[in-house]
Amino acid sequence: xxxGERLGQxxxxxxxxxxxxxxxxxxxxxxxxxxxxxTGTDGKIYSTWWDQSVGWVNWFNVxxxxxxxxxxxxxxxxxxxxxxxxxTGTDSRIYSTWWDQSSGWANWFNVxxxxxxxxxxxxxxxxxxxxxxxxxTGTDGRIYSTWWDQSEAVRVHVKVLSEPTTIxxxxxxQSMRDVYAGVGIDxxxxxxxxxxxxxxxxxxxxxxxxxxxTAEQNDLFGHRNNAGANDICVYFLRSTVPPLNGCAAHPxxxxxxxxxxVASPWTMGHECxxxxxxxxxxxxDRLMTGNGTWNITNPPPDLIQSEINTMIASPLTS
Amino acid sequence: xxxxxxxxxxxxxxELDYPELALALGPGALPQLQAxxxxxxxxxxxxxxxxxxxxxxxNAHDIVAMAARSRHDVVRVAAAAAAAKLPAxxxxxxxxxxxxxSEAGVRIRAMKSAAAIDEPALAARMKTMxxxxxxxxVRSYATGAYQKMRQQ
Numbered sequence: 037x038x039x040g041e042r043l044g045q046x047x048x049x050x051x052x053x054x055x056x057x058x059x060x061x062x063x064x065x066x067x068x069x070x071x072x073x074x075t076g077t078d079g080k081i082y083s084t085w086w087d088q089s090v091g092w093v094n095w096f097n098v099x100x101x102x103x104x105x106x107x108x109x110x111x112x113x114x115x116x117x118x119x120x121x122x123x124t125g126t127d128s129r130i131y132s133t134w135w136d137q138s139s140g141w142a143n144w145f146n147v148x149x150x151x152x153x154x155x156x157x158x159x160x161x162x163x164x165x166x167x168x169x170x171x172x173t174g175t176d177g178r179i180y181s182t183w184w185d186q187s188e189a190v191r192v193h194v195k196v197l198s199e200p201t202t203i204x205x206x207x208x209x210q211s212m213r214d215v216y217a218g219v220g221i222d223x224x225x226x227x228x229x230x231x232x233x234x235x236x237x238x239x240x241x242x243x244x245x246x247x248x249x250t251a252e253q254n255d256l257f258g259h260r261n262n263a264g265a266n267d268i269c270v271y272f273l274r275s276t277v278p279p280l281n282g283c284a285a286h287p288x289x290x291x292x293x294x295x296x297x298v299a300s301p302w303t304m305g306h307e308c309x310x311x312x313x314x315x316x317x318x319x320x321d322r323l324m325t326g327n328g329t330w331n332i333t334n335p336p337p338d339l340i341q342s343e344i345n346t347m348i349a350s351p352l353t354s
Numbered sequence: 355x356x357x358x359x360x361x362x363x364x365x366x367x368x369e370l371d372y373p374e375l376a377l378a379l380g381p382g383a384l385p386q387l388q389a390x391x392x393x394x395x396x397x398x399x400x401x402x403x404x405x406x407x408x409x410x411x412x413n414a415h416d417i418v419a420m421a422a423r424s425r426h427d428v429v430r431v432a433a434a435a436a437a438a439k440l441p442a443x444x445x446x447x448x449x450x451x452x453x454x455x456s457e458a459g460v461r462i463r464a465m466k467s468a469a470a471i472d473e474p475a476l477a478a479r480m481k482t483m484x485x486x487x488x489x490x491x492v493r494s495y496a497t498g499a500y501q502k503m504r505q506q
Contacts, residue, residue: 303368
């Protein structure tokens with residue numbers, strides 16, 4: 037029995053098992069491999085794969101994802117080692133996740149604040165491996181598009197005075213990467229180093245407002261250690277005075293932020309957002325909420341198009 | 355008067371404007387701040403302690419003193435910073451206690467507060483620390499801070 041015939045039978049079985057209205061999406065990343073995606077009868081998003089060498093594997097839920105019954109999951113392989121999935125969620129918002137050979141499945145995230153009619157399929161197309169265009173019918177019946185381009189990136193140099201105690205540094209970095217990647221901005225960790233600066237480990241940040249820095253901040257941010265003028269230095273330290281989760285105030289020409297030991301998974305992305313020119317908003321679904329990133333209600337948090345434009349326009353994004 | 359959850363919500367932000375918040379909440383929020391320090395969650399307790407110091411009325415000094423006894427370093431650091439905002443007699447008491455803290459970073463922050471409090475007893479402690487503290491960073495900082503205090 038050929039692979040195509042077996043796939044046909046499998047799809048028929050799945051349709052009987054999972055309900056005829058849920059379309060199955062199949063993608064071949066290479067000639068010897070298939071990935072399938074479907075919304076299950078429980079509303080969760082499932083995947084399985086077939087590989088020439090091992091055959092079919094068991095179904096698994098993709099990164100905790102869920103969608104309205106009958107929602108089509110669209111998938112695209114920009115290259116043989118990468119998959120991008122798109123779906124309209126149960127809240128009518130457009131979600132995406134990706135799988136990469138090097139890092140596995142990422143968390144689902146809302147694409148650029150987008151929304152669509154329930155069960156509307158999202159149509160992705162990759163004109164080249166570093167560019168995606170999406171098309172969808174919006175909740176108002178109009179056709180919308182957005183794009184993602186790999187060419188944008190921020191370079192971050194990590195300087196560690198103290199390791200975080202609540203959320204690991206790796207998790208904070210990954211959370212920032214997830215949110216930024218969702219809007220086409222790659223987060224490049226250009227370097228990591230430990231700094232032995234006990235006098236600055238509980239840093240006086242004064243009022244922590246743009247354009248105003250203390251002597252201690254100026255001292256700390258002098259430790260850039262070969263970071264480029266357009267690179268962001270992120271300093272992990274124990275605490276600030278007064279106590280904050282993070283602070284993005286920095287001297288001119290030394291783009292930087294501090295993250296304290298009690299920061300949330302999203303504080304690093306939030307503070308770097310400030311460095312890139314973003315301001316607070318009163319919306320706990322968004323990365324730049326001024327109500328505290330520990331209180332984000334629908335993780336991962338969103339960035340809207342005007343914020344994305346600001347980030348891309350920043351000289352720190354290239 | 356703000357409820358406990360309202361005060362918690364106000365201080366559970368990544369960045370907050372303490373002077374504005376102290377003005378908005380006022381001494382009426384001290385019972386809630388005391389409860390939040392007692393809850394022993396370092397992220398919240400440190401912010402509550404500092405805000406109490408900034409309000410600096412009523413039993414604010416008791417709240418800062420409670421924070422100074424916290425098992426969490428970040429809360430004791432916040433107490434050390436808040437101490438400088440308290441009326442002189444309470445500022446000296448809390449700062450003096452934290453100059454003896456077991457953790458070097460807390461002692462350093464307490465020295466920074468001590469430098470802002472014009473009190474001979476604290477200056478004398480700084481002199482002793484500059485000579486006898488077990489941590490070289492503390493000794494070095496104390497030396498410079500003590501010299502500055504003498505010049506004032």
